[in-house]
Amino acid sequence: MADSKAKPGVLLDIRNLRIEATVYPPGEPPKTITLVHDVSLTLEKGKVLGLIGESGAGKSTIGLSSMGYGRGGVRITGGEVILNGRDILKGGKEGFRKLRGREVCYVAQSAAAAFNPAHRLMDQVVEATLLHGTATRAEAEKRAVALFKKLSLPNPETIGERFPHQVSGGQLQRVMTAMALCSEPDLIVFDEPTTALDVTTQIDVLAAIKDAIRDTHVAALYITHDLAVVAQVSDEIMVLRHGRLVEWGGTRQIIKEPRQEYTNALVSVHEIEHAEQKPGTTPFLSVKNVTAAYGGGHVKVLKNVSVDIYPGQTLAVVGESGSGKSTLARAITGLLPPEQGTVTFDGRPLANRLADRPKEDLRQLQMIYQMADVAMNPRQTVGTIIGRPLEFYFGMRGKQRDARVAELLDKIEMGKGFIDRYPAELSGGQKQRVCIARSLAAKPKLIICDEVTSALDPLVAHGILELLLELQKEENVAYLFITHDLATVKSIADSIAVMYRGEVVRYGPKSKVLTPPFDAYTDLLLSSVPEMEIGWLEKAIKGRRMASAGN
Amino acid sequence: MSSPILKLIAQRIALGILLLLAVSVLIFAGTQILPGDVAQAILGQSATPESLANLREQLGLNDPAYIRYFRWLGGVLTGDLGTAMSSGQDIATSIKGRLWNTLFLAFWAAIVAVPLAIILGLIAVRYRNGWVDKLISGLALASTSFPEFFIGYVLVYFFAVKWQIFPGISTVYDGMPFGERMQAIALPATALTLVVLAHMMRMTRAAILNVMQSAYVETAELKGLSAFNVIRKHAFPNAIAPIINVVMLNLAYLIVGVVVVEVIFVYPGMGQYLVDHVTKRDVPVVQAVGLIFAAVYIGLNIIADIAAIVANPRLRHPK
DSSP, X not given: OGGGGOOTTEEEEEXXXXXXXXXXXXXXXXXXXXXXXXXXXXXXXXXXXXXXXXXXXXXXXXXXXXXXXXXXXXXXXXXXXXXXXXXXXXXXHHHHHHHBTTTEEEEOSOHHHHSOTTSOXXXXXXXXXXXXXXXXXXXXXXXXXXXXXXXXXXXXXXXXGSOGGGSOHHHHHHHHHHHHHHTOOSEEEXXXXXXXXXXXXXXXXXXXHHHHHHHHTOEEXXXXXXXXXXXXXXXXXXXXXXTEEXXXXXXXXXXXXXXXXXXXXXXXXXXXXXXXXXXXXXXXXXXXXXXXXXXTTTEEEEXXXXXXXXXXXXXXXXXXXXXXXXXXXXXXXXXXXXXXXXXXXXXXXXXXXXXXXXXXXXXXXEEEOSOTTTSSOTTSOHHHXXXXXXXXXXXXXXXXXXXXXXXXHHHTTOOGGGTTOXXXXXXXXXXXXXXXXXXXXXXXXXXXXXXXXXXXXXXXXXXXXXXXXXXXXXXXOEEEEEESOHHHHHHHOSEEEEEETTEEEXXXXXXXXXXXXXXXXXHHHHHTSOOSSTTHHHHHHHTOSSOOTXX | OOHHHHHHHHHHHHHHHHHHHHHHHHHHHHHHHSSSOHHHHHHXXXXXXXXXXXXXXXXXXXXXXXXXXXXXXXXXXXXXXXXXXXXXXXXXXXXXXXXXXXHHXXXXXXXXXXXXXXXXXXXXXXXXXXXXXXXXXXXXXXXXXXXXXXXXXXXXXXXXXXXXXXXXXXXXXXXXXXXXXXXXXXXXHHHHHHHHHHHHHHHHHHHHHHHHTSHHHHHHHHTTOOHHHIIIIIIGGGSHHHHHHHHHHXXXXXXXXXXXXXXXXXXXXXXXXXXXXXXXXXXXXXXXXXXXXXXXXXXXXXXXXXXXXXXXXXXXXXX
């Protein structure tokens, strides 16, 4: 009668799950915080449930609880996790080990990091199967090759002999899916499996995962912050916020008729209306036929690139990883001196090398980075961080400097109270705001924004973009906005340069670039952006004219 | 084997040879700066100016320093380390036996210390922050904190004097049976093991703990591997480069840093030989021993570098 709790057809039944962690805030006694508050869910055999929410919503924590696993000091302190008719929380360590890799498998966000660099792929793919003794090595390898084929990996017979660094990110993500499927589990936890990929690669991986789930009848928890992605693969969607359930329903209901305000906010498209400014007569910065290379000229990453930037306007540079977007920024700032071509600023050529540029030129070009937390010295306060360019470029000291720091904090909509805080005490969005203030402090003509919103939750990113646009109006600063996200481009750009393998393949005012007829690559890029439509994935795959480079 | 890796290894070896040449210059220069005169030292206080001049001419001491350096270096390269001033014996012949003794002792100390240190390191990581970890770290730290002579004398007191299991004086001679030889070196080898153990153990622990944060360790845990297998199969292979480095440094120490232990146990190795001749101001012997120590040090570090290169799958299997 041990199975009295089990409902027929139900694979996973989580009841009143409570998850806690102990945190050690600096200078304070350790305290216990609750990450997940009494969340319940059920998942039937062969179904896919999407868990969605912003960072800190507890999605991954709930997902991993189905394997009895807590990251860091995370503990499951209450509730039941009933898998295949038994409460796994009662099974102890030994019980967890028996179900991990056999009944439940895990696909991580970054397969590139989740594969051990020291072992061949095949050894890692069959490891769990062999460990649990469900097949012999020969059988397991045969199964793996069949899965590689199903996930349309190139050279399925031999790809297993390769090491992780010899395979691209999109392929690794599919190998990881094969690894999860290899031990024929009942449930797979997909933890943001396509978030780290380029849009053009994401669509292939997504399609491969969807087919594999359908053909193997495995159930899945699909964790992501991207509703458009989860709408393609899930039967049901659960919206979480701050570790609490917000809404749970069928995919169609959640995206078409959300009942909760928060779900509605997530679902509605946040396009910022940004009227395109016509390019002025003279650009203040022009990049002319720049070619740049790494490794002493061996690896050409920029080929004959020319773009212009006009005062107070935004040039968006889009393309997938490895297309040369960030290298263009490095060439402009002098971090990577171009081999050929020139960068002119205010009608005169800029020195190629950073070291040869006068302080005044350095001041005019500032940068903001993707990872705000590593771009700041963790041992300096916000006041010191923002005050540094004031001292360095303008020689400001004491009261005058503090007044200007306060003014800048005000501009980024953060009060004076932040002046003595350390970066660790700020949220992701606040950190990025401080970086913006630091770059503005130099009163530059141009700020290069390198994927500044990519690491942020959509709603926070939205706020940052609005701030950037407002500051542009006030300060008449120009942006070179590097991103892979086309939605961002639409909301901020005046002109767009599409880059592919080191070349600018399409360049012009926003309205022109985004109007058909498209070249093959721009078409691929635009058609790969997930839309919140059921069945979009199949349509998009069918309509493609070229394969993505990540494969 | 692919070409980038061969190129890297060739570079390391070439660099090592250059470094060794530079060290030889330093050793030669250092002994030249020392006050005193070799001819005076050989002939003593009562030598006449004529005989001193004659000997200087005979030894080539009147030639410029660089000519004497190249003469010395040429000799070293052809296996002629010169003759000891104090005894008049050929240095190469006397060093041979001594070097063999030192290597013998270092070898057996290493055979015990290296695996023990790594296994203790693995165990410490497995039970990290628990009492097992703290006990291992504490004991290892204590054993390195005590000076070598203290450990040596404690060992002699208990094992040689009180319980009389092993000899307190490690005399070895040519043709000594293997068993007796092992018994003779038991105490110095134990003392050396205790000295080098902690450094290697703590480095192993730190290097593995560093990779325990990686996502692939989590992947392994989520496959259901036991905690110890996660460390052995997934963490250890990625921590191997820093571990090899510290192991090689300690092996070098076992060979060149054993002076104190050799003196305590009166073991006829290189260290004792060096100390004897430093007190006698026997410059050619000091030069020869210094050069050999430098060669051992550089050689082991090259091996560590090469092992780290070979252990890196990115270099071993390029794209």
